[in-house]
Amino acid sequence: MLFYYLQYILPLDPRSEQLLYMAAMNTLTHLQRLEAESIHIMREVVAECRNPVMLYSIGKDSAVMLHLARKAFHPSKLPFPLAHVDTTWKFRDMITFRDKMAQEAGAELLVHINEEGVKQGIGPFTHGSALHTEIMKTQALKQMLDHYQFDAAFGGARRDEEKSRAKERIFSFRSKAHRWDPKNQRPELWNLYNCRKHDGESIRVFPLSNWTELDVWQYIYLENIPVVPLYFAAERPVVERDGTLIMVDDDRMKLEPGEKPAMKKVRFRTLGCWPLTGAIESSADTLPAIIREMLLTKTSERQGRVIDNDSNASMEQKKQEGYF
Amino acid sequence: MHSDSALIEEDVEEYLRAHEHKTLLRFITCGSVDDGKSTLIGRLLYDSKMIFEDQLAALESDSKKVGTQGDSIDFALLVDGLAAEREQGITIDVAYRFFSTENRKFIVADTPGHEQYTRNMATGASTADVAIILIDARKGVLTQTRRHSFITSLMGIKHVAIAVNKMDLIGYDEAAFTAIEEDYRAFAKGLDIEHITCIPMSALGGDNVTQRSAKMDWYDGPTLMTYLETVEVENLTQERPFRMPIQWVNRPNLDFRGFSGQIAAGRIEPGMEIKVMPSGKTSRVSKIVTFDGDLPEAVAGQSVTLTLEDEIDVSRGDMICASEHPAEITDQFEAHLIWMGDEKMLPGRPYIMKTGAHQVPVSVTKLKHTINVNTMEEHAARSLVLNEIGVCNFSAERDFPFDIFRDVPATGSFILIDRITNATVGAGTINFALRRASNIHWQALDVNKSTRAALMHQTPRTIWMTGLSGAGKSTIANLVEKKLHALGKHTYTLDGDNVRHGLNRDLGFTDAQRVENIRRVAEVAKLMTDAGLIVLVSFISPFRAERRMARRLFEEGEFIEIFVDASLETVESRDPKGLYKKARKGEIANFTGIDSPYERPEYADLTIDSNKMSAEEAAEKIVALLMDT
Known part of the structure; x- marks a missing residue:
């Protein structure tokens, strides 16, 4: 591999002695640097916060985040619980995978459901994506953070996901009411993170801030990290609605006249509530094939998410309201 | 879409093996909206094929709606994020962008050029290896160019690319470019920047950004992209004596006691003698423990857990150092301080300093002078306000381990935290420890x-x-x-x-x-x-x-x-x-x-x-x- 690296650079730079010297200097690769940074961030939080938690959303980013956490504290067990906000509309495969991974990591798993929302029968089909997300996800998350009095919560968001995320700090401060004020965030210099806060305030921490989608997949490939099978192409029952392929994961989907689930070879680029997550037709059933498809694809990752489509600034508004 | 689609198409595993060995380069772009900075970043992203079709579609429609380039694509819209900023047409914070080529992954810190945002530029520069400073070819070296260069130098960046932009507006004139280059180099002699590369370009037209410009065949230096791909950022920190601030004591059971941290400088292997500062206790490294097994060696940048041969008292905030060249300890020091708080800095007022994993109460005992970021002139002052830079003497409540910022940036830098609001109000770089003898004057005044x-x-x-x-x-x-x-x-x-x-x-x-x-x-x-x-x-x-x-x-x-x-x-x-x-x-x-x-x-x-x-x-x-x- 070194050969490849040298071969590329040598013709451009005649100072080969310097290059060989640099090769001997153990220059860290981009993934090694990202890994070390994420681990550093997690350790700072554990050292300085009273009651941290990791928001585990089961997707590929959470898979990487969990893996990094195990690395950060090895040989100790995770010094914080995993928490999952269950909207009751997650893919069944996700729930199975979640329980298996928590067990494997020897981690405590807290699952929170907004029971009030369940009583009111809130769901994406009946109430629309915006209200469903607000009540079953955003409200539920606040309830959980309040209930357990967590003062720091790790999330798997990345800056490359969306434009307003590009300016989000790694340590994002939230008021007692969990509000995010884009004008009142702390500058982050070097690797010196200011974790101090008043009682009742909390921090959302994003250890994967500087990772890109490709970094995440590449790391999963390199480190052999298990991911939910839904990322891999398989024959699944889908219905096409408003131009989006929805996988019928249980019997709660009322089919419109003319709609009929058809078996198609599909996979998912992102995972969330199944009625809100569009599948793509694909034959990529291995990690390299997924990465290949991702690299050659012509649309961005969040396009499969119904939540973003309202307006360009919608993610930012949701964030101010407390969405992760 | 990606830059080497052919290889991905043919053999993605070979592509992954190649990309596994990419290095990472972090750089900051400095310039004002008028210099075409956002356009330049948008162009880098666009030319490295990091823009997807849906983003491009949105960009095209936005360009027509709010763009400044008529019916052409306004690349600047790609990088402006928050809703309020979009309307004002300015970036008001540090934004981070990502792109990669065959050799490197890049993280771009995009910071605004307005005077009141020294804070943001210092923030973006603190993690950058390289700075790109934009100069409008029509205007040459301006006050803001000096400001950007000074902050770049202050934050320890050794590599600067001067992007002389908008060459299209001066007819790609070689003489004008050479004059700007000479002007800049003369100015930069007074700064601590070791490597300067000047590149004539037009971000709007893409000249010398990724594509060599046919209109400027007189220029034989690298394009900006070639520069970014090949600039050698010396890994000097690996050559320094070993330093690792202890973040967390790893104690899963009574039989294991490890010290976790990110190596700030140097390299370490089992058997090496270490000294824990500030206590000065010595031992040897027993193992370098990681999730992936024990390592034979670890270097600056890595996050590891060390076990020691002896049971010595080590806790968070201590620093494990090479035994022969340990970090200095002091409670009195001189530093450059960039003030970031809304309330002014007052000498004598206590703040919390965070350096490494150490937090210690400090106060400024003397504000020696402020530095005008535009002229680099020194002025006497009684306080520092937001975005001002000063040279100060500090007194800490107790001894702490540190290095001089120039030698080891990671252990020579600090932030100041307000004790009441908990806001990060300052950032500093340590120049040197003050010898206690030089404090007699101060002692005589106060203790009697x-x-x-x-x-x-x-x-x-x-x-x-x-x-x-x-x-x-x-x-x-x-x-x-x-x-x-x-x-x-x-x-x-x-x-x-x-x-x-x-x-x-x-x-x-x-x-x-x-x-x-x-x-x-x-x-x-x-x-x-x-x-x-x-x-x-x-x-x-x-x-x-x-x-x-x-x-x-x-x-x-x-x-x-x-x-x-x-x-x-x-x-x-x-x-x-x-x-x-x-x-x-x-x-x-x-x-x-x-x-x-x-x-x-x-x-x-x-x-x-x-x-x-x-x-x-x-x-x-x-x-x-x-x-x-």
């Missing part, structure tokens, strides 16, 4: 006799006991000291005989030497009183003039003269050391009371008649006198 005495909860005094040899001075002094000690007072006794064994061993018993004897003792008593002590002097001190001289060294009420009166008969009958007998025989010359006079005090503060009073009673009386006044 009364502050020392206050700390001891007492009134410092000298109790001068005079009288014939054998009158009971030493016995009484001894009892008084015991009683004062029991009361929690800080005391010391200067005894005539003892002093003559040391300080005054060179003096005999002639009148002149007796005077010198008293002078020295009086001076020592004065220093001790100044130190806050209650000093008991037990000296025959036969002459009134010398006792008066001693009294004059002290403040009013500080010198208490006690006459321990005993008749010659009494002392001769006691004669505890057999001295009177010897004197009577003529074996000792100039003996007070025999062949040398004793001048009785005329105005003693207290007279003890030791013919009638016991030593115990006398001591009680003296203590009572001290407590009353």
Whole structure:
């Protein structure tokens, strides 16, 4: 591999002695640097916060985040619980995978459901994506953070996901009411993170801030990290609605006249509530094939998410309201 | 879409193997909206095929709606994020963008060029290896160019690319470019930037960004992208002595005790001798423990867990260092400080400093001067306001380990945190530790006799006991000291005989030497009183003039003269050391009371008649006198 690296650079730079010297200097690769940074961030939080938690959303980013956490504290067990906000509309495969991974990591798993929302029968089909997300996800998350009095919560968001995320700090401060004020965030210099806060305030921490989608997949490939099978192409029952392929994961989907689930070879680029997550037709059933498809694809990752489509600034508004 | 689609198409695993070995380069772009900075970043993203079709579609529609380029794509819209900013058309914060090529992954810190945002630029620069400073080819080196360069230099960035943009607007004129380059290089001589590369370009047209410009064939240097792909950022930190601030003590069970942290400098392997600072305790590295197994070696940048051969006390905030070259420790230092708080920085006000994994209360003892970021001129000032930069002396509440920022940025940098709001209000780079000797001035101003005495909860005094040899001075002094000690007072006794064994061993018993004897003792008593002590002097001190001289060294009420009166008969009958007998025989010359006079005090503060009073009673009386006044 070194050969490849040298071969590329040598013709451009005649100072080969310097290059060989640099090769001997153990220059860290981009993934090694990202890994070390994420681990550093997690350790700072554990050292300085009273009651941290990791928001585990089961997707590929959470898979990487969990893996990094195990690395950060090895040989100790995770010094914080995993928490999952269950909207009751997650893919069944996700729930199975979640329980298996928590067990494997020897981690405590807290699952929170907004029971009030369940009583009111809130769901994406009946109430629309915006209200469903607000009540079953955003409200539920606040309830959980309040209930357990967590003062720091790790999330798997990345800056490359969306434009307003590009300016989000790694340590994002939230008021007692969990509000995010884009004008009142702390500058982050070097690797010196200011974790101090008043009682009742909390921090959302994003250890994967500087990772890109490709970094995440590449790391999963390199480190052999298990991911939910839904990322891999398989024959699944889908219905096409408003131009989006929805996988019928249980019997709660009322089919419109003319709609009929058809078996198609599909996979998912992102995972969330199944009625809100569009599948793509694909034959990529291995990690390299997924990465290949991702690299050659012509649309961005969040396009499969119904939540973003309202307006360009919608993610930012949701964030101010407390969405992760 | 990706830059090497062919390889991905053919053999994605080969592509992944190649990309696994990419390195990471972080850079910052400095310039104002007018310089075409956002356009340049948008162009880099676009040309490296990091823009997806849906983003491109949104960009095209946005360009028509709010763009400034007519029907053409406005690349600037790709990088402006928050809704409010979009409307104002300016970036108001640091934004991070990502793209990669075959060789490197890039993280771009995009910071605004407005004067009031020095804070944001310093933030973006703190994690950057390289700075790209944009210059509008029509305007040349401006005030803001100097400002950007100064902050770049201050934050320790050694590689700068000067992007002379908008060459299309000056007809791709080589002479104009050369003039700007010479102008800039002349200016930059005064800064700490080691490598400067000037590139003529047009971000709008894509000239010399990723594509070599046909319109500027006179230019034979690298395109900006080639520069970014090949710039060698020396990994000097690996050559420095080993440093690892301890973030977290890893203790899963009683059999394992590891120290977790990210290596700030140097390299380490099992068996290497280390020193823990600030305690200075030494041991050897036993293992480098990671989730993926023990490592034979680890280098700067890696996050690891070390175990040591010896059970020594190490906790969060300590620094594990190469034993032969440990970090310095200090509680006084000089640093450059960039103020980021809305409230101004005031010398003397306590802040919390975070450096490494260490938090310690500090205050600025002296604001030496501020630096005008536009002219680099130094000005005297009493405080720092938002976005001002100053050189300050700091005093920390306790010793902490550090390096000089120039040597090891990771252990020579710090942030300041407001104690009340918890906001990050300052960022600093340590220039050097202040030697304690250079603080005498500061000490003399603030700590004096009364502050020392206050700390001891007492009134410092000298109790001068005079009288014939054998009158009971030493016995009484001894009892008084015991009683004062029991009361929690800080005391010391200067005894005539003892002093003559040391300080005054060179003096005999002639009148002149007796005077010198008293002078020295009086001076020592004065220093001790100044130190806050209650000093008991037990000296025959036969002459009134010398006792008066001693009294004059002290403040009013500080010198208490006690006459321990005993008749010659009494002392001769006691004669505890057999001295009177010897004197009577003529074996000792100039003996007070025999062949040398004793001048009785005329105005003693207290007279003890030791013919009638016991030593115990006398001591009680003296203590009572001290407590009353």
